[in-house]
Amino acid sequence: MATPHGIGGAWGLGVLLGVGLGVGLGLTAGPHDAPSSVYLSSWAVLVAEGQRDAGLLAQRYGLICVGQGLGCTLDQGTLMGTHIVPTTLLPTQVLWFEQQTVKIRAKRSINVVPTDPWFPKQWYMNNDISPDLNILSAWSKGFTGRGVVLSILDDGIEKDHPDLAPNYDPLASYDFNSNDPDPQPRYDTWGENRHGTRCAGEAAAVANNGICGAGIAYNAKIGGVRMLDGPITDIVEARSLSLQPQHIHIYSASWGPLDDGRHVDGPGVLAMKAFHNGITKGRGGLGSIFIWASGNGGINYDNCNCDGYTNSIYTLTVGSAFASGRQPRYSEPCASTLTTTYSSSVSSQAQIVTTDLHHHCTDRHAGSSASAPLAAGMIALALEANPALTWRDVQHLVVRASRPAHLQAEDWAVNGVGRKVSHYYGYGLLDAALLVELAQAWAGTRPQMRCSIKALHTPRNIGSKLTIPADTSSCSGTTRSILSLEHVQVQLSLSYSRRGDLQITLRSPMGTTSTLVTVRPYDTSQQGYKDWTFMSTHFWDEDPNGTWTLMLENKGDAYNTGGLWGDEPTHTVLHSLPSLPPVCLPSDCCLPGHSPCKSPVSMGAALWGLPPSPIEGIADPTASSPTSTSKEVGWGHVDTTQCCVLSLPPPGVLTSFILHLHGTDEDMMARHFSAPTMGECTKRDAQGACTGESIPHHALGQQGMMLSAPGGPTSPLTPPSLHRVQWLLLCPSRLLLVLLPPPLLWPHHAHIPYLHPLPSLLLHVPGQLSQQLHLLPCCTSL
Known part of the structure; x- marks a missing residue:
């Protein structure tokens, strides 16, 4: 309603408190064909007197004064009442009045819960479990993969599947098995070539179309490469990895060498060149994103560091976890695994919902093959949030957006910068909402630096155990100087009588130990490792300066023999x-x-x-x-x-042990961008907003502060002398940090002051006090 003549400025009405509203009898159409109005027995009255006089009038006539409107002068007041008609007031006192009606107002937010019939089965993204992949929260921020192109490198894609066809991109597709542009899979009785179609649906199946479920990036474009249904050569792999690098943003692959625990194999010369070209020239120089499944060889005691695709610094390797947080039997431990998403195994468990051949749907997709496309879809959301991310930016963000959460493993360890990391899960379960939040605020990473140290020149016998130090002093103070690590590689050439009995570990100057290869009992090869490169992500953001230690240990027969060759055999x-x-x-x-x-x-x-x-x-x-x-x-x-005659290349062609350090000359831990980790959401509304949270029980923010299990301490803490106890209270909407001298008896959090909203507070905690941080239960009285 327009302001009456003679009343200047805008003004607003407050909320009626403590007064019941009766429904009037009149129904009438509003202006411009608005819905019929329901009149209430409450009135709004604008009077000319000052605030004090307005209060007296309210008291006299049984009204409620709701205060002055925005922009009101001091001689105006607003009254609301339910029992009188305003005309009983003196005409000179009343400037305006109106009987109140119920107005229909709609929230201008998107209902992010898809209507697809099988979406209720998508337990890993519909919040049926806690924590899930936090997809609904990412969607509620408006990110659905729009503008991002993915391609599934596999056995083809059913491009006319009704849940894929609207998103299908022919420019992101090709058939390198038959050398034609049509990636349609070859059909047979057993459905052998369903793999690529299933992976495609996970990442980018259409939402809200009444078919199957929804892909994680359901507005992204999806293509497929048919390259696994025929002879696989280095040329086929290289052409697949090089397809349309200025058009395709993300390549997802769920394949590799045999997972039998016997092979050590990787990409050929041409495929390696394709990887390198992709990260240096793809996406206009930002770098192509290569997502890789870690492998299904756990049942054969395989290790994905013997897979040259998953242990490449150019790929982002994804592990698997059950909904319960347990590791699948097929899961391979691997120092190169960066993150984890969900999958499943046996038919008695809920599995992954996706598209299937012959225009069908399936809820029986499983294995590590199912984990990689989920991560590819989540990274598509991050690229929509920030299209300027480089391939290294994406890996930095994934490290920070992965959380140990409830994932169960005996090998969880805290690295030199306070992050928990596992050979099975990498840095934990990937959180889509946290990933897009960090992507939005991310400033580009400085150029990649590399320093290589040739740590051994003469042959060395391994014996029962061999320890070799590597000093990085030659990297300091040079153009190769690194302050924050990313990938660490160990290039080895050695012989061994039974390769699978050899365990190899690497320890950093900051004390982090990463197992490069575990015992593989089925690997009876005597070939050793010929110029093989292992990789670990466990040292991410650590300072590399100091002495690294390589350890090779015989875990098998005492008669095993072998040694490192050296680069100058004599x-x-x-x-x-x-x-x-x-x-x-x-x-x-x-x-x-x-x-x-x-x-x-x-x-x-x-x-x-x-x-x-x-x-x-x-x-x-x-x-x-x-x-x-x-x-x-x-x-x-x-x-x-x-005599056994050993065939070796000439001296200098192979080197026993080279340590390759990759990173940046920026101190990444000093960045003030990361929001502390929120509590797990246990319930969301139709808009994806969290309506219930549990107590967080994982690392908080980029400082990696370790919190105790939910429930908090039950006894006083006795810290070292001269240190103050740091108690941490983390609630759904606020973060409270208190410094109190000991002893602090439980509970003493009722008078903690509110310090800062959670999303924008970054904590810096001295390392020596990291074990004195405790999580207190959320208190509603706060």
């Missing part, structure tokens, strides 16, 4: 072999390129992996068959017709 090592067992091992003990051995002495020379040079009485290393000569070499008579 015959003199033949005279420094340790004592050998009195009997020869079986003839299959020899490495590839060796002939079977029977003589203990000749066997030892080969099995210790010490590269012989072409000296008198020893065969040429390039020979592929035994020599017929024999000669005294100081160890007694050596029958070289039965």
